[in-house]
Amino acid sequence: MTTDLDQLAALPDEHKAQIAKDVLDALDIQVKRQIRDELIIPCPVGAFHNDQERNPTAALSASKLLFNCLGCDSSGTILWLIATVRGDITIDEAREWLLGEAGLTRAVGLPDMLSFFDALYTPKSRPPMPVYSDRMLERWQGIDGYILDDRQIPITTAVRMRICTDPDGFIGPPEDRVRTGPRAVIPHYWKGQLVGWQSRRLPCADPTAPKYLSTPAFPRDETIFDYDPYREEVVVVESPMSQLRHQHHSDVEGTFGAVVTDEQIKHLVNGRRKIIWFMDNDPAGWRAVAGRTFNGRFFPGAPERASRWCQNWVVQHPFAADPADMSDELYDLLVTEHAVPWQVWEQPKVLYCHRCFQPDHRGACQ
Numbered sequence: 001m002t003t004d005l006d007q008l009a010a011l012p013d014e015h016k017a018q019i020a021k022d023v024l025d026a027l028d029i030q031v032k033r034q035i036r037d038e039l040i041i042p043c044p045v046g047a048f049h050n051d052q053e054r055n056p057t058a059a060l061s062a063s064k065l066l067f068n069c070l071g072c073d074s075s076g077t078i079l080w081l082i083a084t085v086r087g088d089i090t091i092d093e094a095r096e097w098l099l100g101e102a103g104l105t106r107a108v109g110l111p112d113m114l115s116f117f118d119a120l121y122t123p124k125s126r127p128p129m130p131v132y133s134d135r136m137l138e139r140w141q142g143i144d145g146y147i148l149d150d151r152q153i154p155i156t157t158a159v160r161m162r163i164c165t166d167p168d169g170f171i172g173p174p175e176d177r178v179r180t181g182p183r184a185v186i187p188h189y190w191k192g193q194l195v196g197w198q199s200r201r202l203p204c205a206d207p208t209a210p211k212y213l214s215t216p217a218f219p220r221d222e223t224i225f226d227y228d229p230y231r232e233e234v235v236v237v238e239s240p241m242s243q244l245r246h247q248h249h250s251d252v253e254g255t256f257g258a259v260v261t262d263e264q265i266k267h268l269v270n271g272r273r274k275i276i277w278f279m280d281n282d283p284a285g286w287r288a289v290a291g292r293t294f295n296g297r298f299f300p301g302a303p304e305r306a307s308r309w310c311q312n313w314v315v316q317h318p319f320a321a322d323p324a325d326m327s328d329e330l331y332d333l334l335v336t337e338h339a340v341p342w343q344v345w346e347q348p349k350v351l352y353c354h355r356c357f358q359p360d361h362r363g364a365c366q
Helices: 004-010 013-026 078-086 091-099 110-121 134-139 145-150 155-160 240-246 262-269 283-290 302-306 328-337
Strands: 033-035 038-041 058-061 066-069 075-077 164-166 183-190 193-201 212-214 233-237 252-254 274-277 292-294 297-299 311-315 339-341
Touching: 013 038, 013 058, 013 078, 066 078, 075 078, 078 091, 134 193, 145 155, 183 240, 233 240, 240 252, 262 302, 274 302, 283 302, 302 311, 328 339
Parallel strands: 233 252, 233 274, 274 311
Antiparallel strands: 033 038, 038 058, 058 066, 066 075, 164 183, 183 193, 193 212, 292 297, 311 339
């Protein structure tokens, strides 16, 4: 049986080399020299590099289509490089651009191109995780008052997690870049390395800009936010903001959303005695706990999938609020007094305001 790796290996090296050169040409990145299959180029990722024209520190492997910079320690696949250089576009959009605007079908036939990228970027042969230098964060300074005051994240937490403010919030490709206004930048470290960051639109920014943005190829489905493998018991929440809000008084980790992958569960259950799931009280959070049926097949929720390795409890509460919106006292009460074994958890029938304890309403409490 032919595997994805077999398909990848079958593509001739000259085809891969032509793809690499065409991409760099389309991105207006000049190849300075070639050492074996390494195309030596000025780094287009780190803004702080010196004299890249005479002393380039980056390279693109023509055989593996992987980018690496020795100057800023950034690395990633060729699609990650395209998405990073062109701005805040997704890996899928980079793939479409690669097949269309860059005109790369002149190097290889379209079926070969599709087969190659399907092989290279399938989850069965996951590409290396992007890695950034810590110096990438130095261009952004200060912590916005929204994080400290409105979201009530302690200054010690903000400093520890290296939260900073991007005052411009530029999005889009370089030739058509748009300033959307300030954004809070939340770095994500995995196994001691900076693997990306998410940014959150601040209240004074353009309200039409995306609320959250992530760096290209952000590894949300294979990592955990603020993961500590030495915790025997942990509270699991969805968003980094919920984790940041309560990490000063709780052992809490985040999954970057309600969809919890098997890879994330492997990390969460590793050496753990107990997991307490504190998902958002909305349809996505309920599906994450209870599971869902699709095309006649039932897919178990995250607690059930993790239950073969450790105890799994779920916070049972009626409030129409995320953990990020709750006070320390309410959060602690719900975790300690209202967590139940996952088998007996029930979706709330009525939701209440967590401030006035009246049925859920829009706007401020009266």
